[in-house]
Amino acid sequence: MSRSNELGEHTGPSFNTALQSAVGTSYRLIRDLGGGGMSRVFLAEEVALGRKVVIKVLPPDMAAAVSAERFRREIRLAAQLQHPTIVPVLTADASNELLWYSMPFVEGDTLRVRLARDGALPVADAVRIWRDVLEALEAAHAHSVVHRDVKPENILLNGRRALVMDFGVAKAVTASTRESERGATMTSAGLAIGTPAYMAPEQAAAEDSVDGRADLYAAGLVCYEMLAGRGPFDATSSSAMIAAHIATPAPELRTWRPDVPAELACLVMHCLAKAPADRPATATALLRALDGLELTQSGNVMPPAVGDTKRSSLRAMLMAGSALLVFATGVVALMNRRGPTTPSISTSKELANSERLAVYFVPVVHDPADSVVAGNLSAAQLTELATDARLWTFGDERIASLARDIGFRESPPLRDSVIALARDLGAHLYLLRSVARVGDGYVLSTEARTTQGDSTIARFEQSAAGATELSTATAAVAQRTKAFITAAIGRVEAPQPTGRVLGTNAEAARLWLEATDDFRTRRYFEAINRLRTAVRTDSQFAFGWGWRGAMAFNIDQNAELDVYLDESLRSFDEASRLQSRIPSAEGRASAVGVGAMHAGDYATATKALTQALSLASPIRVHVVRNSLARAYELQGELALSDRLFRENLADELRARSVSGYSVIAPLEQGQLALARSNLARIESVLGKSHPVSTRVRMALYIGIRRPDSVLLVSEQMLASAANDNDRLTAARYRRSAFAISGKLDSTFGVEQMRRTITRATGAPAGVVGSAADEAILRVELLGDTVTARALLDDALAEARWENLPVLNRNYPSLIAARLSLGQVAEAKRLATDWNTAIPDRYRKRFGPQVATARGEIAIAERRGADAIREFTAGADPYCRACTTGDLARAYDLAGRADSAVMYYERYVMSTSQRASRHHMRHLARAYRRLGELYEARGDSKRAVQRYGDFVELWKHADRALQPVVQNARDRIAKLSEKRG
Known part of the structure; x- marks a missing residue:
């Protein structure tokens, strides 16, 4: 909340005196924070707990129109809400004709301030904020609490977390107004009945059946404004705005901002349906739909001994309960459970100066019948922590993801394993919490223990005489938890990581942790930079090396950059060399297998990965099986790889961690029906978007x-x-x-x-492959050697090609480009240099590629028989269709027309997606050449078919290529005339 004037400067002494009298000695007013809807907002100190709170006061004329008792009852109902994205109402009262309520003070600005300052938000920011808002609504609606006034002014931005405030306040005002003996009605637009700009049609029409779908309408309007920088309607008065919501269709969101993803825009517009029945039924349904728009896993090759999950439950993976990690910086005064006094732990040997504090919350111990009470305790503690911008929190699903990444099995026991993880991540403390029944009441307790030394340094508990006191008791424990955590910052000895879980120091572990977050959102360039720093911090960090190799590999595969190859292979090799430092046996075997696979040693890879599969825990099986299937595919054992990919898809879908190989591998083998079927299964689980x-x-x-x-x-x-x-x-x-x-x-x-884009990512070497590909097309299809030569020379100079690692020099594309330019001698020199420079470790992988390059040189020199021999020796296990196309050209050059036709037909009939780069040069030419070969044979029917395929492919080609297309049309016409 933005700060404003000191109390009394703009408010008038009599009002300030009246408000201080109304709140009594429990609160000390500090300053006026400005207006908030129809309320006036003040910063105050809650004297008993020494904490800052916000007090909101309804204007006297509004307060006079409501029933104070009904207002209190409605606020008490809303005060039961406990959720990390809800700012809870603490108290509500009426005195001296003033109606007021209080809530925790949260550092940060409202969304309204952000929108006024920045205008339309980046899509990622808008989705993140919207998700938090929807999660708050989901929690409130589950308790039958409808907000009725969702708007940017009621959304606080605290760090990367958005929190919704004023739950239940609008309902409290309107409900208490209806009961008022005065029979007064609210004529002011705002908190009483909602805000016109964010009011659902049924709410604007004052219907009694307003439910949570009205909140979803308002939430849709908020997201609309975040993305478009404006609302859908331009009405200048409250009545005109209400009329627009009731009768005027909202303009499509992409009218104002075309770059908004179509599916996201559709989801927002769905919320703005006039009839409640036409909107998403619940906040839960809307969140589920939103989840379908976001990547929760990379869908790429998984690093050794790692994996992923989204919205997984720790209950399903480890045991029932709620967990979260907290990281903090800064120093404040220490408090214990009784108040602002310094407890004896200040002299504990466990305490010392430290730059940060990290706390892990172990799941609450409770009787199954008290799961709601335990859940409320967890939520309340998380809510308190979320109000402090210095604290970084994440919950159950994040811990479950880490467990998969690391490879936890079902044993060792939860407490031992997760405390070891917390310690390796730099956690100083862990909290043991419990809910116990005592007669008709409860005892809620929290015990703080150090990860270094495992000793208790504080314990506090709170009793509740019955269910009616649970809310107060839960809030008290949550407040004391936060007070203790913030007070302990800088005073608890930093743990010495055991290496038992991650095998590294806390700094490297933290960088790896952040990289896993980048990985899940496909920010591979950010991830690889963190991992580079991690392994510089600890050069023996096997996990870090493995992840670094995977990031580099995925970047090259996704973008076809070919500039991270050296980093990828050497990182995998380091992970394999350091595999003894990986805690799990499966992880060690996987590191060896993945390293061997990328080096081209497929026999070693399949052996090691078969062993890893036998050791894998249930949450890791699909990751290891996927690697083994790929190794068999590259080895040429297609039947084995096909079986493993088929088996794996069901496990991938259950884990929502899908690689895509279940579609890509069948495409490479021509199994189109299976590829389509598997894609449909993937889309049915993950969604088409x-x-x-x-x-x-x-x-x-x-x-x-x-x-x-x-x-x-x-x-x-x-x-x-x-x-x-x-x-x-x-x-x-x-x-x-x-x-x-x-x-x-x-x-x-x-x-x-x-x-x-490549330059912006800090990988200028990526321009070489792109420039080479463009140069080839310019020469072969347009005859433009001048532009092609300049383009290639500029790219080589920019990338400082001679200084690049050998494996990153993109020799195949560069040799092909030189041959297109007629620079055969230079191409030969490059091939010789490449062959000489390949490290022995990678000879199995790159030797065949050198042979393929020699085959291209043989083609350029019109040596057909040599080209056949070299292409056969250079058979590409990754792209068999590419080798097929190369052999077609070689046999054609050698004058062996029958073999050429056979290979050309296999090439054009292939459904390989890995050959897409090869197709850029050769697919259209293959269709046209088949037409020519069939025509030479006198097979008019097949000649017409293949000429027709060429024409269909290039029917919308650039004008410069249309003469070639017209020539094919002429051939078709001539052949058809002969046949007729």
């Missing part, structure tokens, strides 16, 4: 030659992309679709965009 679904659908469309569909999906992905990885992934498919369609101007535009 999920990034994994989107990426895999683009792969399918590329495989079945539907470039227009690829362009449509990639455009949607680009519009919604929140990170450079997603932008580059969409651009990769988009440039391939343009190129195989003969739309070169658009292809070159996308290539330029790829180079711009």
Whole structure:
């Protein structure tokens, strides 16, 4: 909340005196924070607890129109709400004709202040805030509390957390007004009946049946404004605004901001339906739909001994309960359970100066019958912590994700394993909490223990004589928890990580933890930078090396950059070398297997990963099985890989951690029906708009030659992309679709965009592959050698090519570009240098690629037999369709027409998506060449078919390519005339 004038400066002495008299000695007014709707807002100190609170006062004319007793009752009902994204109401009272209520003071501005300052928000920020608001509404609606006044002024931004305040206040005012003996009605727009700009039609019409769907309408308006920078209606008066909500359809959100993802815009507009029945039924349903718009897992290759989950429950994975981690910085005075006195723990040997404090909350111990009480205690403590911007909190699902990442099994016991994790992450304290029944009452307790030394340094508890006192007791324990945590900052000895869980120090563990968050949101470039720092902090951090290798690999695969190859392979090798430092046996075997697979040693990889699979815990099986299936595929054991991919999809879907190989692998093998079926299963669980679904659908469309569909999906992905990885992934498919369609101007535009993004990520070497691909197309299809040569030379100079690691020099593309330019001698020199520089460790992987490069040189020198030999030796296990296309050209050059036709047919009939880069150069040419070969044979029917396929592919090609298309049409007409 923004600060304002000292009390009395703009408020008048009589009002200030009256308010201080109304709140009595329990509160000391500090200053006026300004207006809030129809209320006046003050900062105060709650004297007994020494904490800051906010007091909101209804204007005297409004207070006179309501029943004070009914107002108190309604506020007490709302005060039962406990949730991390709800600012709870603490007290409410009426005195001296003033009606007021209090709530905790939360540092930060309202969403209204942010919108006034910044205008429309980034999509990611808007979605994050909206999610918090919806979670608050979900919790309130579960207790039959409808807010009725959701608006930016009632949403506080505290760090990265949004909190909703004033729950129940509008209802309290309106309900108590109806009971007023005066029979008065509210004529003011605002807190009493809602705010016109955010009022659902049924609420504006004063219907009695207003329910939670009115809040969803208002929440939709809030999201609309966050994304568009304005509301849907321009009415200048309250009555006109109300009329618009009742009768005027809201303009489509993308009218104001076209770059909003279409699915998100649709979801927001769904909330703005005039009839409640046409909106999402509940906040839970709306959250579920919102979840479908966000990636919860990368959908890419998982790092060794890691995994992922979204909204998983710790109950399902470890045991029942609620857990969270807290990280803090700063120093304040220490308080114990009885008040602001310094307890004896200040002299404990466990206490010393420290720069930060981290606390882990172990699940509440309770009888199953008291699960609601235990849940309220957890929620109340989390709520208190969420009001302090210095504290970083995350809950059950985050711990469950970490458990999968690390590879926890069902044993050791929960407490031992998670405390070891907390210690490795730098946690200083853990809290043991319990709820116990004593007769008709309860005892709520919290015990603080150090992770270093495992000794108790504080304990506090609160009794509740019966259920009616539970709310007060829960709040008291939560407040004392926060007081203790903030007071202990800087005074508890930093733990010495055991290495038992992560095998590293606390700083490296923290960086790894942050990188896992980046990984889940596909911010791979941010993740890899953190992991680089992590392994610099601890060069023996095996987990860090493995994750670094996975990030580098995923970047190159998603974007086809080929500039992180050296980093990827060497990181995997380091993880394999340090595998003895990985705590779990499965993790050690996985590190060896993944390292061997990426080095091209597939026999070692399958052996190690088979062992890892036998050791994997249930939450890790799908991750390890996926790696083993890929290793078998690269080894050429397609039947085994196919079986494993089939088995794995069900486990991936249960874990909501989908790699996409269950679609990609069948496409490579021509099993189109299976690929389609598996895509449908993925979309049924993740939703069609999920990034994994989107990426895999683009792969399918590329495989079945539907470039227009690829362009449509990639455009949607680009519009919604929140990170450079997603932008580059969409651009990769988009440039391939343009190129195989003969739309070169658009292809070159996308290539330029790829180079711009690559530079911004700090990887200028990525411009080499992109420039080489563009140069080849310019020469081979347009004959533009001047532009191509300049483009390539500029890229090599910018990347400082000679200084790049050997594996990052993109030799295949560079050699192909030199050959296109007629620089055969330079291409030969590059091939020789490459072959000489390949480290022995990676000879199995890159030796075949050198052979393929020699095959291209043989093609350029018109040596067909040599080309056949080299392409056969260089058979690519990753892209078999690419090798097929290369052999077709070689046999064609060698004059072996029958073999050439066979290989060309296999090439054009392939459904491989991995060949998309190869197709940019060769697919259209293969169709046209088949037409020529069939025509030479006298097979007019097949010649017409393949010429027709070429024309269909390039029917919308650029004008410069249309003469070639017209030539094919002429051939079709001539052949058809002969046949007729």
